[in-house]
Amino acid sequence: MYAQLVETGAKRVKSLDEMSPEERAFQEKIDAEVKIEPKNWMPEGYRKTLVRQISQHAHSEVVGMLPEGNWVTRAPTLKRKLQLMAKIQDEAGHGLYLYSAMETLGADRDEEIEKLHQGKAKYSSIFNYPTLNWADMGAVGWLVDGAAIVNQVVLQRTSYGPYSRAMIRICKEESFHQRQGYQILLDMMREGTEEQKQMVQDAINRLWWPALMMFGPHDDESPNSQQSMAWKIKRKSNDELRQMFIDQTVPQLEYLGCTAPDPDLKWNEERGHYDFGEINWQEFYDVLKGNGPCNRERINTRKKAIEEGAWVREAAVAYAKKQKQRAEAA
Amino acid sequence: MTQKEALTEYLLRLADSDMILGQRLCELCGKAPALEEEMALMNVALDLVGQARNWYEYAAELIDDGRDADKLAFRRDAHDYRNLLLTEQPNEDYAVTMGRQFFYDAWHYFTLKSLVNASNERVAAIAAKALKEVTYHLRRSSEWVKRLGDGTEESHRRMQDAVDILWRFTGELITPDETDRLMAEAGIGPDPEQLKEDWRGMVKEVLQEATLTPQPDDAWMYLGGKRGEHTEHLGFILAEMQFLQRAYPDATTW
Numbered sequence: 001m002y003a004q005l006v007e008t009g010a011k012r013v014k015s016l017d018e019m020s021p022e023e024r025a026f027q028e029k030i031d032a033e034v035k036i037e038p039k040n041w042m043p044e045g046y047r048k049t050l051v052r053q054i055s056q057h058a059h060s061e062v063v064g065m066l067p068e069g070n071w072v073t074r075a076p077t078l079k080r081k082l083q084l085m086a087k088i089q090d091e092a093g094h095g096l097y098l099y100s101a102m103e104t105l106g107a108d109r110d111e112e113i114e115k116l117h118q119g120k121a122k123y124s125s126i127f128n129y130p131t132l133n134w135a136d137m138g139a140v141g142w143l144v145d146g147a148a149i150v151n152q153v154v155l156q157r158t159s160y161g162p163y164s165r166a167m168i169r170i171c172k173e174e175s176f177h178q179r180q181g182y183q184i185l186l187d188m189m190r191e192g193t194e195e196q197k198q199m200v201q202d203a204i205n206r207l208w209w210p211a212l213m214m215f216g217p218h219d220d221e222s223p224n225s226q227q228s229m230a231w232k233i234k235r236k237s238n239d240e241l242r243q244m245f246i247d248q249t250v251p252q253l254e255y256l257g258c259t260a261p262d263p264d265l266k267w268n269e270e271r272g273h274y275d276f277g278e279i280n281w282q283e284f285y286d287v288l289k290g291n292g293p294c295n296r297e298r299i300n301t302r303k304k305a306i307e308e309g310a311w312v313r314e315a316a317v318a319y320a321k322k323q324k325q326r327a328e329a330a
Numbered sequence: 331m332t333q334k335e336a337l338t339e340y341l342l343r344l345a346d347s348d349m350i351l352g353q354r355l356c357e358l359c360g361k362a363p364a365l366e367e368e369m370a371l372m373n374v375a376l377d378l379v380g381q382a383r384n385w386y387e388y389a390a391e392l393i394d395d396g397r398d399a400d401k402l403a404f405r406r407d408a409h410d411y412r413n414l415l416l417t418e419q420p421n422e423d424y425a426v427t428m429g430r431q432f433f434y435d436a437w438h439y440f441t442l443k444s445l446v447n448a449s450n451e452r453v454a455a456i457a458a459k460a461l462k463e464v465t466y467h468l469r470r471s472s473e474w475v476k477r478l479g480d481g482t483e484e485s486h487r488r489m490q491d492a493v494d495i496l497w498r499f500t501g502e503l504i505t506p507d508e509t510d511r512l513m514a515e516a517g518i519g520p521d522p523e524q525l526k527e528d529w530r531g532m533v534k535e536v537l538q539e540a541t542l543t544p545q546p547d548d549a550w551m552y553l554g555g556k557r558g559e560h561t562e563h564l565g566f567i568l569a570e571m572q573f574l575q576r577a578y579p580d581a582t583t584w
Contacts, residue, residue, distance in 0.1 A: 062360075062365065062368075065359055065360045065368070066359075066360045068359070069356075069359030069360045069361075072356045072359055073353060073356045073357055073359075073570050073571060074570055074571065074573045074574060075574075076404070076574035076575055076581075076584040077400045077404070077575075077584050078379065078382070078383045078386070078399055078400055078403055080584055081356075081379055082376060082379055082380060082383070085356065085372055085375055085376045085379065086376060088359055088372050089369055089372040089373055089376060092365060092368040092369040092372060093369055095365055095368075096365055096366065096369065099365070134574055134584070184584075187583050187584065188583070188584070190583075191582065191583040192581060192583055192584075193578065193580050193581050195578060195581070196578065196581055196584075301360055301361065302360070304361070305360065305361045305362060305363065306363070308363070308423075309362065309363020309364060309367075309424065310363075311482065311484050311485055311488070312363040312364070312367075312424045312478070312485070313363060313364060314481070314482050314484075314485070315477055315478050315481025315482050315484070315485030316477050316481065318481045318482045318485075319476070319477040319478075319480055319481040322480065
């Protein structure tokens, strides 16, 4: 998950007749559900779109460590601390794994990270919101990882082989994180004090809408979706995924004994789905443009880490070179 | 001091040192010099806090006053903490972080290597699991000390500075007190003289390979962590780490 508004560079989807023989063979392969592998021919647009999507996803894993890092030093018990540390470690692993998948497309990890630091590459808007109380660690696991899973389960069938395989592995760990997150909230709601219950509701109030925004704009506002769907990089539309998420999440919300900050949220018997209110799209686009509560802090923290770590990486390279020379001399 | 009291005290030293160093590593989340390091730091921290939990659980059983592992970790103030002063020193730059880790890992490794043969089965079992993890920690941190020491001019300068800054906290690792002696006599803890020799040998070897200069063995040493007299850093570490347990004392479940 964690990819929103991925540019495809295509204004409209070409029909088979309009394609070159290579493009046509490629599209027929996709239509037949044959996975595309790194050495196969692919249209430049497909390659670029995937680099953008996978790098966005990888950046999101890495930036996503920051709101959790905000609480890992203050986790309330040994068990919760260990769980959160393990989750953060998994996320660093997902980042590495995704950057590797991206590099199979000829992109360079350092260059893509540089784009992130220059504000040219995106990451999921959700991580620009602050984590303000401990229950946020539960709500992030439940809602944010939950939204990510809805997307990623579908992406297990994405057309690019390395990305698809990364998703399969990542989904397993994310499901585990989601259950742990929900358990944090459930334990506080069931056995917690009044103050703890308030923390839970407060976390849900703040993170509910940003979680729904993770699925990106409405389908008719998403000009790149059609090409991504044709290439089977994307497998379901933003609105479909958002509805799936709402439908599976509302019963869990009720089970917690909490409410969503949406007066329009109600079951629609006729549709067989939950209806819900309109997302504040102005806020969504503001955050995407860099005007969210934590955009600056998140990027600055990442930039600082990489800049201040430059001498460390240089030392590692210099040392490896010396070791090699010594081995050759011996 | 009875043997049980000494054992409890000793377990708290192991637990608190692991816990505080784990906490320091948690502070680096999202701030490591590379993504691989991000993962490795959190991995080491996870091992340390996991080991701390095992030692706390055993200590809580011996103390037997109704406090569990969480209460020991999150409800004791600085003067009751028994961690080595080295572990509470701030991260500063990556040279200090890695230097601190290496000095600690070397001590931790030889201590655990002895504890796996402890006459106390519970201690031996916890140590056996921990030793596997710490063997990797030591390999990693000694590699980093060599890389930084023998890397570039800048990294060499920083790594030498780190050794000089941290050196005064290393004496505590190998200066035995009554508890250490009682534990050695009981066939639980390492022989203090052997531990000193092993630690110094390992440190000398790695620093030499890293082209770094250790300070003299008879340099002045800052002691006190083992009896609860800490540097000013610990109070702030605990204020952060224990925040929720202190702010919401009525909460029994998290």
